[in-house]
Amino acid sequence: MTFTGTQLGEISALLRKEGIYSSHLSTWRRQRAADERAALAPQKRGRKADPAQAEDRRVHQLTQENERLRRRLAQANAIIEVQKKLCVLFGLPTDETPSESC
Known part of the structure; x- marks a missing residue:
């Protein structure tokens, strides 16, 4: 089900009906933007570091x-x-x- 909210006040009425505040929307938008930026950030390539190997290497050193x-x-x-x-x-x-x- 999609909601287009074409008439004035439909979105506000829906938010009141569902018990959602406008601050929730702004928080969700901010989180979505942060997630999008994180998804577009370059990721470290290659194999993941093995913690056991790192500990063994440190013990050896x-x-x-x-x-x-x-x-x-x-x-x-x-x-x-x-x-x-x-x-x-x-x-x-x-x-x-x-x-x-x-």
């Missing part, structure tokens, strides 16, 4: 970063140990030996 940081920490600890040994050899104070200036 974090594991690699963790290993890299562990290697750097081991290297830093080795350098600190060498510096402590050199301080002992040269008789310089270290943090482990109490200084006499206090």
Whole structure:
């Protein structure tokens, strides 16, 4: 069933009869326009990203970063140990030996 509403006031009478306010019409028109714009917007092409793969990739990256940081920490600890040994050899104070200036 279609309604043409050719005579003055027919649309208003129909809206009152159905309990529809003019604000409903403007809201619906606004929503329709927004949907039309969204439908015409360019869509991302290709396969959709798999969330499981993205999570696996992130876990792999974090594991690699963790290993890299562990290697750097081991290297830093080795350098600190060498510096402590050199301080002992040269008789310089270290943090482990109490200084006499206090």
